[in-house]
Amino acid sequence: MKKLLLLSAVMSLNACVWDGPNPAFMNMDVPGTPEYKAGWKDGCESGFATYAPAHYKLYYSFYQNYPMLSNRDYNAAWHESFNYCRHYNYKWHTHDIGND
Numbered sequence: 001m002k003k004l005l006l007l008s009a010v011m012s013l014n015a016c017v018w019d020g021p022n023p024a025f026m027n028m029d030v031p032g033t034p035e036y037k038a039g040w041k042d043g044c045e046s047g048f049a050t051y052a053p054a055h056y057k058l059y060y061s062f063y064q065n066y067p068m069l070s071n072r073d074y075n076a077a078w079h080e081s082f083n084y085c086r087h088y089n090y091k092w093h094t095h096d097i098g099n100d
Helices: 002-017 034-050 066-070 072-094
Strands: none
Touching: 034 066, 034 072, 066 072
């Protein structure tokens, strides 16, 4: 019983530290202006929120910084990363393992 309690406590504490699925390219330092980088981050998060299994939707949400949409760099990066991340996520979660 003590082992089960200890295991339960460790798992609970681990859940407090883990902040969700986080693919490497979400944190990569994309080249460009600060506006481009912000657009990339927001677009990728939105892409994951759109084409993701339910557990991803606990961590990601659709987001656009509306005042920044008039900025050419932000808008371009947002759309590029939205398309890239949603297609990556869709393909990752729907591909057939046996037919790679």
